[in-house]
Amino acid sequence: MREDLLHFIWKYKKLQLESLVGSKSENIQILEVGSHNLLAGPDFFNAKIIIDGQLWAGTVEMHIKSSDWYAHNHEIDPHYQNVILHVVWEHDCDVFRSDSTIIPTLVLKDYISLDILREYQKLFSRKNSSFINCGSEIGHISDFVLQHWLEVLFFERLERKTDLVSQLLIDSNNDWERVFFVLLSKNFGLKINSGPFFEIASRLPYPVVRKIQANTLQLESLLFGFAGFLDNDIIGDNYYDSLQREYAFLMAKFDFLDPPYQKPEFFKLRPSNFPTIRLSQLANLYALHQNLFSRVVNAKSVGEIYSVFNVSASKYWDNHYNFGKISKSNGKKLNRKFVDLLIVNTVLPIKLSYAKHMGREVPEEILPIISNIGAESNNVISKFKMLNLQFPSAKESQAALQLYNEYCIKNKCLQCAVGHQLLNRKP
Template identity: 35%
Template structure:
């Protein structure tokens, strides 16, 4: 048994409360079990209990064995002095606060319904390699519960991405245009080259970029030069375009003192990438966007539909040279920014950026309309989303895909079944609730 099972039992009060007493025989009445604590300290905060004739407000700590209190050194941690009840499966030791006062203990082992334990054990019995622990039991869960849990996971995923945007916004001096610039630069790396593109955004600061974004030649020189793509070698020797941009980059590099921040060509990743995803190709697409779309944030914020955003991204082609070269000095016909790439940019940049801004200025309607953009996008398909789809989860739009990915990463993969509405439904059904809370 894992400790999270006891957390679940205490949170939902799934145990026999008849003649409820501490191990010392003192009567217990649970007036409020408290709220789960996600930070360091006791497991449940703001609990309200009546112990004997006295009402207490404080924290509840939960362990499988009472002796775990000492194993975790809570007896010397002042954060645990607020604990008013120690809830355990087995009471094998007395526990005390840092001042030596005894903490009342409730032992749950004799109060757990056998069928509750059986359902929990059936859920966690799947082997560690099983991708979805509850798969054999899903037939017992109404579709409504699955849908609600997927939607909840989607909102958590969007909120997490918006938190990252908010942190970036604060780091960049609360400049939303700079936030959009840095977020787009990193996103155009599409995982393999996200990190070097994020560093390139720092290597070409937005104030410098703003002074030259109207001039295509200077913009190309700045970004491709700072990226390390303008160096002369066997492939690029005699390339007039690269020689011209290299000369311009030398001037701008010295003018703004950018030399130390520049990247080297070897810092970019090519392994297992199709030529259409090569970093110079993606950077060329970015250059086209930055040159033709001078107000990034405003455009991303005010676009009313996926169609408008698709035109924003797709209607700004790369410079001519980078539509004809996969790498510096290496010719080839290069496709434009594809539909699937644009959809990923909307999912990973536009929606979280808009949600972060909406929270910042207090516009809940903008949060809803931004998340609604995901319902306009087609469903994503990978090994995880396909697994859930095969098990009967709804999977029609990107909103569904993002919810399923969040469900897998946040709940199924780390085996947080009892924090998931689906797992909670399987373990503690309505019959159990009625029987053990009498």
Template identity: 40%
Template sequence: MREAILHFIWQGQKFPAKELRTTLGLPISVQDTGRPNTLSGPDFLNAHIRIDKQQWVGHVELHVKASDWYVHQHQRDAAYENVILHVVWEADTVVTRKDGSNIPTLGLNEYIREEEMTKFRHLFFNKKQHSLLCEGDIGKIAATILSPWIDKLFQRRIAQKVECIQEWLLESGQDWEQVFFMALLKSYGLNINAASFLSLGKALNYSIIRKNAHNAFLLESMFFGMTGLLGADKISDPYYLQLKLAYKYLQTKYKLRDESVFKPEFFSLRPYNFPTLRLSQIANLYHRNPALFMAVVKATSLKSLRTLLQTNASTYWDTHYVFGKPTACNPKSISRQFTDLIILNAVLPIREAYHQNKGSSDLNFLTFVAQEMSAERNKIVRLFHANGVKATNAYQTQSLLELYHQYCLKNKCLHCAAGRHLLYGK
């Protein structure tokens, strides 16, 4: 049994015709199941329920077992004090509030027969690794159902990134250049080194970047030094030793503190994504345009954004991927695909955050740019494609990523338009 099934049963009131009763035998009449809560706290908010002769307005909490209330420590959380009904599959214990009063409990296993569960099992119980709960069905849903949901998912993905940017703004004292520097670093780190690169962005004040932007070598020395990439003693490479010497000077001059910066990883990365190359590319990007934030905010097309973000690693990296190990000459510029990822993950969200702070929205431009980009290529997009949902641009693939991470992985089928359609038929 999974709670997702209980959510479906409660929200759709999939009960037999006979009267429901609490575990103490009191009759239950549900006028309003409440609003599903996607945040922390009770599962359904502001329900209207009549228990015996008393009308109640409050929240509903769902669990597989009643004892899960104590497992999850709800008795210590004030957010659950206004729970008026505890809906469970198995009422294995009595649940009380802080004041000792009983919380009315509905045990569903007394009302739902085994055959009534059959139509749910394909959806909830047949999930394979790296598959979708609605595998084999989602591709059959009409575009009139999926398209509006894709639009909402894109907007929610942008909204989550904007919320994160707003938090960084508060931490930085409303320094937009600093925040964009952080967002850019995090995006350059991709999944493996996002935390490391972000920790560098938080530890390094952008005013120092601005003061040294005339020299890409100095920026490299700071980035490599603060991330711990200049800590080896056995490397005799001249460029490495020059960087190390420059970092010691800058560390003293600006009182740089690198204790909070995580060292980036090389393991499992393709050479073109090695942190050495990515940090050098960022250094050269800011060397070319120290006022990058305002430039991307003022850009009016995808083409102009791509031009602004185009950058190469320093010439040393033409023949290296790591320090002290020469390779065949191959200039390390960022690809179109990588540039578009940076635009999606850093540029578009910060533009929207900036416009929101000005009392407007940049969503139309964001939508246009994402729709103009080619569809992303990753295992999640391929998974949906294999199940009949084919994305043709980055707007759609960003929506599918949001769907997978925020709904599919969390089994939130009842909060998904596709899931509700498959379950309710509407």
């Protein structure tokens, strides 16, 4: 038994509401269950309950056992002094307020349907043998319920991605262009180099980036220099020599100190994702678009965004993956799959954050953009597909990742629309 089942039963009134009697034989009538509180404090606010003919308004707290009240130290917490009803599964002791008045207790197990208990036990009995608890049922859930829930989950995940934007805005005194530069740089590094790329972009003074961004070589020199890639001597490599000269010039001109850095990784990366290639592509992107932030936040379609990111690394990298080592000639253009990741992790979060900042609703182009991007391919998505779920676009795959990470593996089935439908079905 878990407290989330008690919350579910109370919130959706899945109990026999007639003739409720408290642990001290009080007559209890529920007028309003209140608002579910998912933060610290009592579980439900603004409940209205008649107890022995008297109307009470206040908070409701829930526990598996009454004695959990004392185990959680609620008796000394002022936030719990307005609790009007203690709802428990098992009553093993009386609970008192600080003024020594007893808090009425309702024992839920006396008033709920056995059907709900059976479905609940069935749902959680599979957690050790299945990918997700509802693995055998989720593929049969109403398409209307599932699609609506996936859209909610997509925006949940997108909102979470805006948390970093909010923090960066605070750090930069609301410099949106700098925030976008740092976030975009982080995501150019993908999973392995997101940390070092984030550090590089965070340490680079953005006013300097603005001044030099039209000069690709200078911007490359700063990115490579702050990454620690210009510390060697490579004989006969004119491009490398030029980068070193530009870096030394800019360090002196802008009075930079030698930056401490976490050098980006090459290990376990495909050559096309080497940090050398990605940093050059990033520099060329900024050299190509002097107003990159504006272009992105004003883009109305995925096609417009693709055109913005139609960029390649510098010519040197056509036959190099690392400095001083010639490879087979191959242009290093940003491919569609990589741009899709940038859209999901950078473009859409910044568009949503900026719209909110400007006092606008969610941009209407967000759903068409995400719906025209292909679904991700990873282990979690593959397992969902085996359960007969379809992922026509990144909207559904992003939603599925949110579902798995924030609900399935945390056993939050009763906060999930799928779990609700399963518990509400008739035997």
